[in-house]
Amino acid sequence: MKDITINPAIPFDLPPLFVGQHLIDGTWQDSASGETFERRSPSHGHIVSRSATGGEVEAEAAIQAARKAFDSGVWSRASGKERAAVLLKVADLIEQNVDRIALIETLESGKPISQSKGEVGGAADLWRYAASLARSTHGDSHNTLGADMMGVVLKEPIGVVSIITPWNFPFWILSQKLPFALAAGCTVVVKPSEMTPSTTLMLGELLVEAGLPAGVCNIVLGYGVPVGSLMSTHESVDMVSFTGSTAVGKTISAVASHTLKKVALELGGKNPQVIFPDADLDAAADAVVFGVYFNVGQCCNSSSRIIVHEDIAIDFRERVVALSRKVKFGDPLDPTTQVGAIVTPEHNSKIDSYVKQAQASGATVDLGGEPLEVEGLGDQFYQPTVISDVSPDMPIARDEVFGPVLSVLTFKTLDEAITLTNDSAYGLSAGVWSENVHTCLEFARRAETGTVWTNTWMDGFPEVAFGGFKQSGQGREIGRYGFEEFFEVKSVVMRIGNSRAPWVPQD
Numbered sequence: 001m002k003d004i005t006i007n008p009a010i011p012f013d014l015p016p017l018f019v020g021q022h023l024i025d026g027t028w029q030d031s032a033s034g035e036t037f038e039r040r041s042p043s044h045g046h047i048v049s050r051s052a053t054g055g056e057v058e059a060e061a062a063i064q065a066a067r068k069a070f071d072s073g074v075w076s077r078a079s080g081k082e083r084a085a086v087l088l089k090v091a092d093l094i095e096q097n098v099d100r101i102a103l104i105e106t107l108e109s110g111k112p113i114s115q116s117k118g119e120v121g122g123a124a125d126l127w128r129y130a131a132s133l134a135r136s137t138h139g140d141s142h143n144t145l146g147a148d149m150m151g152v153v154l155k156e157p158i159g160v161v162s163i164i165t166p167w168n169f170p171f172w173i174l175s176q177k178l179p180f181a182l183a184a185g186c187t188v189v190v191k192p193s194e195m196t197p198s199t200t201l202m203l204g205e206l207l208v209e210a211g212l213p214a215g216v217c218n219i220v221l222g223y224g225v226p227v228g229s230l231m232s233t234h235e236s237v238d239m240v241s242f243t244g245s246t247a248v249g250k251t252i253s254a255v256a257s258h259t260l261k262k263v264a265l266e267l268g269g270k271n272p273q274v275i276f277p278d279a280d281l282d283a284a285a286d287a288v289v290f291g292v293y294f295n296v297g298q299c300c301n302s303s304s305r306i307i308v309h310e311d312i313a314i315d316f317r318e319r320v321v322a323l324s325r326k327v328k329f330g331d332p333l334d335p336t337t338q339v340g341a342i343v344t345p346e347h348n349s350k351i352d353s354y355v356k357q358a359q360a361s362g363a364t365v366d367l368g369g370e371p372l373e374v375e376g377l378g379d380q381f382y383q384p385t386v387i388s389d390v391s392p393d394m395p396i397a398r399d400e401v402f403g404p405v406l407s408v409l410t411f412k413t414l415d416e417a418i419t420l421t422n423d424s425a426y427g428l429s430a431g432v433w434s435e436n437v438h439t440c441l442e443f444a445r446r447a448e449t450g451t452v453w454t455n456t457w458m459d460g461f462p463e464v465a466f467g468g469f470k471q472s473g474q475g476r477e478i479g480r481y482g483f484e485e486f487f488e489v490k491s492v493v494m495r496i497g498n499s500r501a502p503w504v505p506q507d
């Protein structure tokens with residue numbers, strides 16, 4: 001395609017192979033089986049990392065190490081000040097290692113280097129915020145229970161937490177969970193995605209350097225089965241915190257129920273931005289383009305559908321197509337690139353099949369609609385794609401396509417826009433664009449999503465909870481609500497003096 005902006009491969013000295021081991025009870029270890037797996041760069045085709053393939057042996061050892069560390073009290077009974085000191089040190093170390101970590105993140109995932117740097121550097125703030133919570137958390141006290149009674153409600157760390165993460169934001173998503181679990185006093189076992197395991201290990205190195213005691217954070221590499229599955233079923237695990245697909249989230253929820261462990265889930269989304277005629281259309285079009293192409297569209301918060309008022313639909317679509325042509329697709333190592341490679345060839349074919357299916361059902365491809373070949377890098381890329389004449393029942397309007405593909409739907413009334421917004425199995429996020437505060441407020445109140453953005457898209461802060469309604473998840477992450485997930489609540493009821501009347505009749 002000549003009418004889109006493509007950055008060809010730039011000359012670059014690729015880093016040496018990253019060799020990954022498990023971190024169990026404070027030591028770096030290979031697998032008992034000696035097996036390894038490799039990750040090939042989606043953009044550059046070379047082997048980025050070779051990792052130990054964990055099995056039940058390693059998962060069991062890591063869970064036992066986390067249990068032993070928790071029960072010993074080395075971390076769970078440490079003061080908030082001591083925990084905060086380690087978390088703050090980790091934040092500093094992250095900032096000192098951004099470039100090194102971001103390079104591996106980009107090579108394993110295919111995302112642009114500028115976005116990897118933003119993800120890794122930005123994560124330091126999550127660690128700092130969690131450190132502040134470690135020192136400021138407290139329960140409740142009750143002195144209204146009677147003159148001789150006092151009650152306190154304590155928050156105690158829930159125990160051993162299994163953290164299972166996806167490939168698309170490996171460093172950020174781990175940092176939405178791990179510092180909060182550690183701030184609460186929990187111990188953890190982490191399993192990163194088999195597609196992007198290495199930056200989790202780099203973070204593990206920083207945890208060791210920061211002085212986190214052995215066994216408090218264990219990392220096991222490998223596949224969902226058997227590693228993730230044992231982490232979801234084991235009796236010694238008290239909670240599973242999972243981010244990934246809705247299908248795997250449902251499996252984890254089902255198998256975890258046998259031990260009634262707590263399950264927190266951050267799952268998929270089919271997130272709309274709704275554009276009213278009175279909106280700042282330039283700003284809205286820019287946010288739509290950002291929302292659909294950020295992280296190569298492989299983002300739980302991707303605004304993969306827009307619902308635009310029919311009076312402005314043609315004009316708005318033209319603005320989006322014009323901006324899409326200017327977005328820089330191509331070599332993820334080029335600092336100016338905005339959209340990189342697709343995670344696997346199979347996923348690229350899946351994206352393409354959604355587009356072809358929509359076309360066959362009568363949708364119109366206004367831009368793109370094909371895989372993309374980037375000079376010097378091959379064809380594991382997808383063109384910026386805008387599709388109109390999409391009806392709400394088409395799979396492209398309902399499923400998480402997870403690629404740089406935008407579906408355009410239209411509406412006539414506010415009620416219709418809200419009905420279309422909520423006509424989804426998912427409920428992660430939604431956005432509204434209007435200069436009328438009443439329109440924005442009504443939309444915000446009625447949208448069935450965990451986050452609503454008004455006149456912006458994808459702004460997030462460590463203070464503000466994140467999570468999904470419906471099949472986008474359960475529980476919340478980050479902010480005070482996310483932190484609370486990692487606690488059990490214990491009530492202590494105390495009598496003052498010897499005022500208790502005997503229950504058994506006195507002789």
Ligand code: NAD
Nearest residue numbers: 165166167192193223224228229244245248266267268300
């Ligand atoms: P995935 O569900 O395929 O894998 C996620 C993790 O689960 C991986 O570590 C995988 O090895 C593991 N896993 C697989 N089967 C398992 C099993 N049976 N038991 C335990 N663990 C198992 O997801 P993915 O392709 O890595 O990530 C993309 C998905 O994640 C998308 O659906 C996206 O929307 C979602 N996501 C959600 C959020 C959010 O915050 N809501 C954020 C990022 C990604």
